[in-house]
Amino acid sequence: MGLWFTEKYEGEGMELQATGLTFKVKSAVKKETPYQELLLLETEDWGKMLVLDGAVQTTERDEFIYHEMIVHPAGFTFTREIERVLVVGGGDGGTVREVLKHNPKVVDLVEIDRDVVEFSKRELPSISSGLSDERVNLIFGDGREFVKDKDSLYDLIIVDCSDPIGPSKVLYEEEFYRDVLKALKPDGIFVTQSESPFAQRNVHIKVVKELSKVFKIIRPYLAFIPTYPSGMWSFTMASNKLDPLGVPPSSLGKLYREFVEKNGELKYYNPEIHYGAFAIPNFVYREE
Amino acid sequence: MGLWFTEKYEGEGMELQATGLTFKVKSAVKKETPYQELLLLETEDWGKMLVLDGAVQTTERDEFIYHEMIVHPAGFTFTREIERVLVVGGGDGGTVREVLKHNPKVVDLVEIDRDVVEFSKRELPSISSGLSDERVNLIFGDGREFVKDKDSLYDLIIVDCSDPIGPSKVLYEEEFYRDVLKALKPDGIFVTQSESPFAQRNVHIKVVKELSKVFKIIRPYLAFIPTYPSGMWSFTMASNKLDPLGVPPSSLGKLYREFVEKNGELKYYNPEIHYGAFAIPNFVYREE
CATH class of the missing domain: 3.40.50.150 (Vaccinia Virus protein VP39)
Structure with a gap:
């Protein structure tokens, strides 16, 4: 239902990613702090998104x-x-x-x-x-x-x-x-x-x-x-x-x-x- | 929080996909019916998944x-x-x-x-x-x-x-x-x-x-x-x-x-x- 797929053929199998959520990134700023990797993305539909060690923490939209x-x-x-x-x-x-x-x-x-x-x-x-x-x-x-x-x-x-x-x-x-x-x-x-x-x-x-x-x-x-x-x-x-x-x-x-x-x-x-x-x-x- | 990213550089921007749901596909069967494209995937963690016209309809897990x-x-x-x-x-x-x-x-x-x-x-x-x-x-x-x-x-x-x-x-x-x-x-x-x-x-x-x-x-x-x-x-x-x-x-x-x-x-x-x-x-x- 409105999901999309990315198909990656990797050796024996296929990895498929289904979500319905796409983030079109306009710009990105990355910073290593003493504790973690901090990433701030500016996206098209979700506003700014804060990511710590690769995990989404928050977006302005939700x-x-x-x-x-x-x-x-x-x-x-x-x-x-x-x-x-x-x-x-x-x-x-x-x-x-x-x-x-x-x-x-x-x-x-x-x-x-x-x-x-x-x-x-x-x-x-x-x-x-x-x-x-x-x-x-x-x-x-x-x-x-x-x-x-x-x-x-x-x-x-x-x-x-x-x-x-x-x-x-x-x-x-x-x-x-x-x-x-x-x-x-x-x-x-x-x-x-x-x-x-x-x-x-x-x-x-x-x-x-x-x-x-x-x-x-x-x-x-x-x-x-x-x-x-x-x-x-x-x-x-x-x-x-x-x-x-x-x-x-x-x-x-x-x-x-x-x-x-x-x-x-x-x-x-x-x-x-x-x-x-x-x-x-x-x-x-x-x-x- | 446990999300992962796929980064695709496409011309001017970056498309980022965040979900936390990954489907490792073991096998796939595709069929064109008179009404739609029917796809059945066998996945590692979600069991079988039925997809119609590219949209997930159901998986055995959820x-x-x-x-x-x-x-x-x-x-x-x-x-x-x-x-x-x-x-x-x-x-x-x-x-x-x-x-x-x-x-x-x-x-x-x-x-x-x-x-x-x-x-x-x-x-x-x-x-x-x-x-x-x-x-x-x-x-x-x-x-x-x-x-x-x-x-x-x-x-x-x-x-x-x-x-x-x-x-x-x-x-x-x-x-x-x-x-x-x-x-x-x-x-x-x-x-x-x-x-x-x-x-x-x-x-x-x-x-x-x-x-x-x-x-x-x-x-x-x-x-x-x-x-x-x-x-x-x-x-x-x-x-x-x-x-x-x-x-x-x-x-x-x-x-x-x-x-x-x-x-x-x-x-x-x-x-x-x-x-x-x-x-x-x-x-x-x-x-x-």
Whole structure:
């Protein structure tokens, strides 16, 4: 259905690539940072695209989906003020931009690679705009180390990291999640991106399993992200007190209308999505 | 995030293909039918793949998503017996296989291209199995013409067709939907695949608009289909009487448990998906 093929005859077999997504690149800038290879592409239909170590992180055309969905399901689970937020990773600034719509007093962003922040500030202003907000502290360092000595400090901690290879690997482990729990207020919420339940199902299941050892309420949820593998993406919310599915529809509706009055309409998230995103197809957790 | 790139330098620009889905092809069979070019690929990780006119129709690995989701949200909206079902298109048989799980007395399948049915019966037995069930009538002809003289005959009509180019074009138009309404019983349900709200948003919107001229209740819904463009796929359900969101969760839960006892667990659809799939991101219907 509208897919195209590239056929490459390689020795014994044929490699076929089907996607429907084509990126016509107008220009490219490449930079080696101390941590990774950073590539910025200017494309015809997808705007600018940020690529780290060969993996698409974000494009101007579909970034709203990832950034709204890593923030708002948790943001709308609070029925009180959100005072202090920690974002681990997320150097492009998109997550911070959405967090600021919930009126926090302070947002700490801990990004290991200063070049990602500087590159995004210069090249992706529509995504990185929030990074220069006065409520935002930019901390360049290791998020794993940063949380270790924090105690009941944050309402909301968000891990906006890359795949569990290289520096992000420790952000997928039980020990980190224990420190996150300690760094959260008792009724705080943790959110992490948790890979594709279709394309990286084992990693997704591991995240949910490790979180279950540490938190009482674990809620994985889904969003359509066209530029990520398979298009089926997941996030997982965890808390000892607050449950996104426990928010009554009437109070969510009221909160959402007030939010829209102040911030304008969102492009992906809405109250129906808030509940619907938590429906998970059977195959994801089925024993095999 | 796990995506790979193919870089082709073509004159002035670079074309970049990002997807995360690779199909290693072990063998390929091609056939020109009177209607289209039919291609069957045997792949390493996705099983067999059926391609019509260069567009992926189905793969053994992810076909369950499309076929469960074109059938069960409507199937579980009925609280009475489903007696007679019409499937327009769907020559691979996957839709019929799922329809049969709802115990209909008769299923009429109208497929324009006899070769698709014969090919699927031979090459895709796990998908086409239902086509040899004695309750199924195979009719080779034009679905558009077939419905014209039918009157209050069907409980459920499903359009399982390709993109609106070539023979499928008429299946996206108001005139066809009027004949469908006449062919349905007064409390019947119509379902059609309705393209990607991300990659073919205009077509999706047109389907919903044309259906709204004919039916009282219009419910578009979504599913993750990795091998279709963008991975974000839609179906639209339409009826003058029955509303999938009007089914009480307790009665759906009971129906679903009875269904699973008889047919085994499904791989995608479940009662949470039944309601959650109808949550549509804001960008889809936003004025621009």
